[in-house]
Amino acid sequence: MxxxxxxxxxxxxxxxxxxxxxxxxxxxxxxxxxxxxxxxxxxxxxxxxxxxQSKEAIFEELIADFHSRVRKLTESLLLEGGLNTQDVSKRVLSAVETVFQCLAEDKDVTKIGFFLNPEAKQMKKDLAVVLQDNLEAEQRLGYFHSELDMETVAECLIGMIEHLTDSFLLTGIKDPASLAAQVVNLLIYGMLPIERDVR
Structure with a gap:
């Protein structure tokens, strides 16, 4: 004690x-x-x-803690095998919402880690690699189209999360749940209206 x-x-x-x-x-x-x-x-x-020791030391600690937390979270979101299509959609929604919740927990640290950090670009590249690994593993499980280039998908997701965090989350305009729902609706269901089978 x-x-x-x-x-x-x-x-x-x-x-x-x-x-x-x-x-x-x-x-x-x-x-x-x-x-x-x-x-x-x-x-x-x-x-x-x-x-x-210095202003630099406290800044670097804030950034390192943020990077470590976001990376561990990203690694933990890998979907396991044996899920049905409906469960995959729900789990992806939950995962994206969890990411936005993590970024909303301490908006000051998120602003520093995601935007003010001189190494932010490299950090996002590192996260994209982890996300790509997850997506490729999930693709092999049959959860996503086999022809999708998961490197591109991972970069798109990171870009979407970054921009939506800056425009809506940090400003308080939208909450994690509504942002996650929009991202997942776009990525899972697309922009075209669902065609109904009339037979």
Whole structure:
């Protein structure tokens, strides 16, 4: 069990991370100062340096944690074998909604990790590779058309999630469930009206 001092220290560290995420999201990396972070956290400047060597260090930790969380989530969404068509649609909807929920949990960290991070482009490429691996495995299970190029599908999905997060999720215009429903309706059912068999 942690000592009282240890618990208090962990709480201070969390407050600094939250305050830093908010400052970076509002001001950007270069305009944010340690003095602004500690003021927002209600702590002193010396306390900042107990936990982080520099502004760069806290920024990098926020990005690394975001990348790790999103990557693990993406890896965990692989569909298992034995699902019927209706279950596949429901599971894909649930997976996309889970991604949007993850991105909505801490909008400041999402803004930093997805958009302000100098390595954001590479991070999205890495996520696209993980997603492509999942999609190809699911394609081999017969869940998706065999002629689909899953590299292209993965890049499209990442692009859609990125743009919808920026335009609707971070702004609070739409929630994770409604965004997921639109993405899945488009990808699973397409834009053409369903033709009814009149025989």
């Amino acid at each position: 942690k000592s009282k001092k240890g618990r208090k220290g962990e709480e201070s560290r969390k407050r600094l991370l939250k305050a830093a995420a908010n400052e970076f999201a509002i001001r950007g990396f270069h305009e944010t100062q340690v003095s602004q972070i500690v003021k927002r956290a209600g702590l002193t400047q010396p306390s900042f340096y107990l936990y982080f």
